[in-house]
Amino acid sequence: MSKNLFIKTFGCQMNEHDTEKIAGVLSSLGYSRTDSPDMADMIILNTCSVRDKAEHKCYSDLGRLEELKKKNPGLLIGVGGCVAQQEGKRIVEKAPYVDLVFGTDNIGDIPGLLEKRNWKSKDRVSTERRRRKSLMNREEITSLPIMRDHPLKALVNIVDGCDKFCTFCVVPHTRGREKSREPEDILKEIKGLASSGYKEVTLLGQNVDSYGKDLQKDVDLSGLLYRINKITGIERIRFVTSHPADFSDKLIEAMASLPKVCEHLHLPLQSGSDSVLERMNRNYTYSEYTDKINKLREAIPDIAVTTDIITGFPGESDEDFSRTLTALEEIRYDGVFTFRYSRRPYTPARQYDGQIPLEVSKERLNKVIELQNSITIAKNQECIGREFEILIEGESKKDKKRLTGRTRGNKIVHIPNENGISIGDKLRVRIKSATLASLIGEIVYRENPPLPVAMLRSNGNPAPF
Ligand code: SF4
Structure with a gap:
C-alpha cells in the first residue's frame, strides 16, 4: 500500500x-x-x-x-x-x-x-560530504530519481556549492565548494525532459556564472546555453543565481543571441555602498556592477532585472544605506528580494564590529521595500497596453476562473480561463491592468509556433518580457 x-x-x-x-x-x-x-x-x-x-x-x-x-x-x-x-x-x-x-x-x-x-x-x-571525492560519487548524486513538481517547467542543477565566501553567507559551509556537473550529463537530462514534454528549464547553482571552472574542461555557462538552445522541445531557458563578479560579456552575448534564453537576469547587488561590498567580500564595486547592467540593457533593451538587497550589514552607516536607496532609484529593478542581515554560524561577518541593532536594520528593510514597491508597480504599469508572450503554467491559485502564465521576463500574468487553453500553451496577451505582484491580460492570439526572435526583441510592441 x-x-x-x-x-x-x-x-x-x-x-x-x-x-x-x-x-x-x-x-x-x-x-x-x-x-x-x-x-x-x-x-x-x-x-x-x-x-x-x-x-x-x-x-x-x-x-x-x-x-x-x-x-x-x-x-x-x-x-x-x-x-x-x-x-x-x-x-x-x-x-x-x-x-x-x-x-x-x-x-x-x-x-x-x-x-x-x-x-x-x-x-x-x-551528513558526510561526498561530491569532491570522485567522479563516481558525482554521478551517484546526479542520477538520483526526481519527482518533479511541475509538468512543464523543470529545475536542473548545473553546479552546487560556492567558492565565493561572502562574509555573511553560510552556504560555502553547508553546501561546500563548487562542484559542476558534467555538461553531457546536464544535456542528457534536458533532452530527457524535452522528450517528456517539458518546455522550460531553469539552470540552478549558487553561482551559475562560475559553472565549469572546476571541471578542467573548456566549458562555461555561455557554452552550455548554446548547446541547450539546440534541444528541440525546450522553448525557454532561465538560469539563477548569477554573481556580478563572474557575469561576463560573453554571457551577455549568449543571452542576446540565443532565442530560447529568456530576457530576465537575477543579479544580486546586496548593497549600493562600496565599503559595505568590500566588507561583504563581494569582489565588485557599485560602478562595476552598473557597468554590467548598462551593457546588458544595451544588448537586450527590454530585459527584466531583479536583485537581492541586505540591510543592516555590520558597519552599514546611514550614508552606506542611502547609497543602496540611490542604487534602487538608479537601476530601477523589476523586483527585489530583501533581507535583514542575520548573524550566521561559521561566517566572518558574525565577528565584525558595528553589528546593527535589529530595529535599525528592520527600519532600513522597510524603507527598501517601500521604495522598491513604488518602482515595481510603476514598471508593471508601464506594461499596460503592451503585448507579451506568455507560457501558461496552470490555474490561478486564488481564482479558478483565471489561468496563470509567465512572460519571458518572469512576470506573472493572469488571463481568463477560457475553453481550449491548457498548461504549456503559448499565447500573446495584451496587458489591461497591473498590480504590485502581477499583470492582468487579455488574449491577443494563440502563438504556435512562437514568433521569430527578431520580432520578439524589437523595441516596440510586441515586447519580450
Ligand atoms: S551569497 Fe551567494 S556567492 Fe556569496 S557565498 Fe553565499 S552562495 Fe556564494
Missing part, C-alpha cells in the same frame, strides 16, 4: 529541487506526496540556514511535529537540507523523536537511514 509523504521546503530553488529528489528517492520505497501533514506517514523538513529566521522556523516546526508524533507514534520525521548539514547529530540530540537527518550531499542515503533508524542516534544521521 502506498504511504503518504509530506515535505515542507524552506529557502531557495536549489532546495525546491532537492525536495524533488527526496520525493523521487522515497517514491521507490512506496511513498507518494500529500499536501496534508495530518495524513502523512512520513514528514520531511527540507531546511534552509541562510537566515536565522528560517533556522528557528525549522526548530519550531519540529516542536509541533513532536505533538503529531505523540498522536501517531508510527509517523517518521526527517530533517534534510542546510540546517541538517550544519547541525548534524545535534538535531537528534535536541529532538530525539527525529528519525533521520541527512545533509545536502546525502539524499541518496535516505533508504539506508530508514533501514537502521532504530539504532543509536548517530546511525540516524548522514
Whole structure:
C-alpha cells in the first residue's frame, strides 16, 4: 500500500529541487506526496540556514511535529537540507523523536537511514560530504530519481556549492565548494525532459556564472546555453543565481543571441555602498556592477532585472544605506528580494564590529521595500497596453476562473480561463491592468509556433518580457 509523504521546503530553488529528489528517492520505497501533514506517514523538513529566521522556523516546526508524533507514534520525521548539514547529530540530540537527518550531499542515503533508524542516534544521521571525492560519487548524486513538481517547467542543477565566501553567507559551509556537473550529463537530462514534454528549464547553482571552472574542461555557462538552445522541445531557458563578479560579456552575448534564453537576469547587488561590498567580500564595486547592467540593457533593451538587497550589514552607516536607496532609484529593478542581515554560524561577518541593532536594520528593510514597491508597480504599469508572450503554467491559485502564465521576463500574468487553453500553451496577451505582484491580460492570439526572435526583441510592441 502506498504511504503518504509530506515535505515542507524552506529557502531557495536549489532546495525546491532537492525536495524533488527526496520525493523521487522515497517514491521507490512506496511513498507518494500529500499536501496534508495530518495524513502523512512520513514528514520531511527540507531546511534552509541562510537566515536565522528560517533556522528557528525549522526548530519550531519540529516542536509541533513532536505533538503529531505523540498522536501517531508510527509517523517518521526527517530533517534534510542546510540546517541538517550544519547541525548534524545535534538535531537528534535536541529532538530525539527525529528519525533521520541527512545533509545536502546525502539524499541518496535516505533508504539506508530508514533501514537502521532504530539504532543509536548517530546511525540516524548522514551528513558526510561526498561530491569532491570522485567522479563516481558525482554521478551517484546526479542520477538520483526526481519527482518533479511541475509538468512543464523543470529545475536542473548545473553546479552546487560556492567558492565565493561572502562574509555573511553560510552556504560555502553547508553546501561546500563548487562542484559542476558534467555538461553531457546536464544535456542528457534536458533532452530527457524535452522528450517528456517539458518546455522550460531553469539552470540552478549558487553561482551559475562560475559553472565549469572546476571541471578542467573548456566549458562555461555561455557554452552550455548554446548547446541547450539546440534541444528541440525546450522553448525557454532561465538560469539563477548569477554573481556580478563572474557575469561576463560573453554571457551577455549568449543571452542576446540565443532565442530560447529568456530576457530576465537575477543579479544580486546586496548593497549600493562600496565599503559595505568590500566588507561583504563581494569582489565588485557599485560602478562595476552598473557597468554590467548598462551593457546588458544595451544588448537586450527590454530585459527584466531583479536583485537581492541586505540591510543592516555590520558597519552599514546611514550614508552606506542611502547609497543602496540611490542604487534602487538608479537601476530601477523589476523586483527585489530583501533581507535583514542575520548573524550566521561559521561566517566572518558574525565577528565584525558595528553589528546593527535589529530595529535599525528592520527600519532600513522597510524603507527598501517601500521604495522598491513604488518602482515595481510603476514598471508593471508601464506594461499596460503592451503585448507579451506568455507560457501558461496552470490555474490561478486564488481564482479558478483565471489561468496563470509567465512572460519571458518572469512576470506573472493572469488571463481568463477560457475553453481550449491548457498548461504549456503559448499565447500573446495584451496587458489591461497591473498590480504590485502581477499583470492582468487579455488574449491577443494563440502563438504556435512562437514568433521569430527578431520580432520578439524589437523595441516596440510586441515586447519580450
Ligand atoms: S556567492 Fe556569496 S551569497 Fe551567494 S552562495 Fe556564494 S557565498 Fe553565499
